[in-house]
């Protein structure tokens with residue numbers, strides 16, 4: 171009989187996450203019944219939303235319950251199947267959870283996506299540039315909500331990260347002037363020199379409000395917001411009339427117990443701006459359209475991206491903290507399987 175290793179939420183973190191908030195559980199896997207598929211987790215996507223799911227604040231999905239395997243988006247390989255649509259060796263993605271083996275039931279509401287094998291792209295791209303919390307979020311947030319065009323000035327926060335780096339490149343391709351915000355000189359250099367943004371503000375070195383006055387005195391037409399807090403306030407203050415604000419994330423508050431701000435919400439009124447929050451799954455029916463655009467860009471190298479891979483399931487909580495410390499360089503992944511062939 172196979173044994174599964176799982177990280178089960180034991181207590182809700184306040185602030186930073188640690189392995190102490192989880193029970194590391196070994197669980198025997200019973201023989202499969204009809205309709206079940208057993209998947210080996212190859213990689214997990216480490217996402218800021220993992221931290222949201224650990225809390226019990228009101229959110230877009232139910233919080234992970236105490237005693238439940240931690241929710242996580244992953245990419246895996248079918249190793250046993252009693253479902254006619256899945257064969258051993260199939261590559262799949264879905265909410266596999268923080269565990270080495272995921273037992274999926276045909277009756278489950280959790281969708282399981284079969285990955286196409288014929289596309290000539292690295293496997294890990296399906297969690298990053300072509301993945302839910304990478305390219306698809308950037309694509310729908312920027313192209314459907316932000317709608318950048320020539321003459322627009324687009325501001326993207328967390329610009330060196332998974333979503334921000336792609337959102338900014340898409341706005342550049344649409345002919346806009348694109349400014350990023352990131353937390354180090356290295357990241358800003360990457361954003362301008364490799365990703366092709368027009369400018370990048372290093373918020374660790376320079377006051378964002380002052381930098382915006384210097385770099386875009388004409389104001390911001392599209393704000394792609396990933397961070398919140400003071401950066402959001404500085405940007406709201408500098409919106410152009412009829413600006414669009416794409417509310418993708420507010421990472422600066424996910425570790426907070428008490429939420430605050432923005433204090434200048436009134437700027438949306440004064441600038442007659444539109445703000446729209448979104449969750450990438452809202453666009454599920456249009457994923458094929460996005461992939462049809464993104465795959466050739468990834469294949470040709472026109473869309474640049476970095477991946478940062480951490481090893482070992484029990485390092486998942488520490489990996490989540492890396493996102494909040496800005497220690498990730500590009501899409502953060504956790505390799506769960508000891509070795510991955512493809």
Ligand SMILES: NC(=O)c1ccc[n+]([C@@H]2O[C@H](COP(=O)([O-])OP(=O)(O)OC[C@H]3O[C@@H](n4cnc5c(N)ncnc54)[C@H](OP(=O)(O)O)[C@@H]3O)[C@@H](O)[C@H]2O)c1
Pocket residue numbers: 216217218219302303304307328329330331332333334351352353354357396397417418419420421422423448449450451492493494495496497498500501502
């Ligand atoms: N709406 C959706 O469907 C959806 C889907 C996926 C992601 N998101 C959101 O998109 C945002 C980016 O997610 P991602 O997965 O692409 O992560 P990421 O940008 O690859 O990593 C997070 C980055 O955020 C920055 N950061 C962390 N704490 C910060 C703070 N207090 N102030 C300023 N910057 C901070 C860090 O970059 P620096 O080193 O530059 O500080 C860090 O590297 C998050 O807000 C996430 O919740 C939304």
